Amino acid sequence: MRLNPIVRFAGSKLLRLGLLLLAVALFTFVLLSLSPIDPIQAYVGADMMLISPEQQELIAQRWGLDQPFLARLWDWLGQLLQGNLGISMVFNQPVIEVLANRFQASLQMLAIAWLISGILGLLLGIASGALEGSWIDRAIRLYAYTLASSPTFWVALLLLIVFSVSLKVTPICCAAPPGVLTEDVTIWQHLHHLLLPALTLSIIGIANITLHTRQKLIEVLHSDYVLFAQAQGERLWGIVRHHGFRNILLPALTLQFASLSELFGGSVLVEQVFAYPGLGEATVQAALRSDVPLLVGIVFFSALFVYIGNTIADLSYPIIDPRIRLGGNLEP
């Protein structure tokens, strides 16, 4: 059966995903149960003083908070399995809807940042690796090390100061100009607001990919097969084009998909600085205002997102590398 390995692979990945989500669910539930957040107080907010203890008791009963720990856990897991993530207190909307809206906004930013950092990182890494030791290599490395060691929020603030405050070429916050209805926002206004956050996020991602690509290319350039290519009269850029690119593409792709998790983490900080209404910004709000259902939803979603990124990286190996794809199989 030709399909068998793929089916088995997908099956094992799905099983692992299920186990991962279960573990995430258990940990989140236990941690939040032990946390000092009082769900009733978080729900009622400042009006807590106006509510009698009897009324609080009633809410607790209605929410099942008077039940023992295991019963609550069981109840919650049951709802989770039916796809019910609860209702967000901050947005007063089902958590699923909040996640969908917010992720849509974040996705555009993540996609732009992911593409820019991938392509620029690869190009810079190749230039720096091929010209190892030259001033170009040194300049690129200096840039990469500096960025790799700068905190994301600081870079975001710096860009905000330069481009939005001093040069006034980009908007200072949000996803749309103030006072404009969501329906009336043009695509250009939208991209204009997206530009700086996406740029910040990609600048952070570039450093990592550049340094990895550089290292891998240097390894390739010191290999026996590159020595032989030189003996055949191949020049530096011919070697990079015919042998280097082919051999660094695989690790670069893996890294690119694995970097999704870092981008996702970075987006929390970047969205906060630019007040961009994405998933990252929602995370901060949910945490600050003790919105337990939304927080749990986001934790779940990010686990899923990162897992998918890593799985695509895993899958790309057997597809791209003939040594894995064909194995020892001699039939072409």
Next chain:
Amino acid sequence: MLSISNLSITFTQYNQGLRRKHLHVITDLSLDVQAGEVVAVVGSSGSGKSLLAHTLLGILPTNAEYTGTLLFQGQPLTQKRCERLRGRAIALVPQSVAYLDPLMKVGHQVQRVAQLNGVSPAAARTLTHQTFQRYDLATNTQRRYPFQLSGGMARRVLVSTAVVTQADLVIADEPTPGLHPDVVREALTHLRELAEAGRGVILITHDIEAALQIADRIAVFYAGTTVEIAAAQDFSTGRLRHPYTQALWRSLPKNDFIPLPGNQPNPEQLPEGCLFSDRCPWVTPECTANRPALRQINNGWVRCIHA
């Protein structure tokens, strides 16, 4: 066609901070190769055989420096000329399949070599096809990756990379180790055929028996220098000139099977006089005073004052 005289290579290394040390890996090496002949370069590992190949192709590491005269077709072989000639006039047949790009189909790799020789892509495809056919490699071999080749197939593909060039000089670096005797014989035959076609072939090996099967002349390297250049028949007729070559010959299983005690000198601390003096049965005080020059005796060359 190729003439090397008094080639010396020094490596500069830094150890423990900034202490510089010089390694004299090749000292006063001489060799000449004519068109249409196979010259075998024989020596144990560390005698500088592969470095000679790398020098001729201009692919020495950057911390290496060399002195001496290299003449190829009458012109000095400078680094610039090396870079222009390598792959075109001088070709390498590498040691193993590890010298092929692991992610490129072998047919494509051989084609690329032909294209680097100025052949058009279409002609390169035809040339590759013809060469593979000549070496009994099935058409689908072209679509294989290096890891899918058997030892014998790999050897034939590696020879093909030299055959598709117009190279006048082919350097085969250790083409035989770890192979089945039949494959060894086949690989050697292919090299002999290259010489019959009028090319000069340098066969670098540590296996004297393999070298004797196809070589016209044999150059014996010891500690980075040429100790003797003898015709192939000098070995069987017992007309060897240098004590190291004689010891090497005696150490073969089919002869006396007597190993020579001791090791090659460390390239950091070469002896003042003859490089072989500390292991030589004929050693006299003159040997340890000065390095002997290469002398011509009986149509061969030897670096020994007692020969």
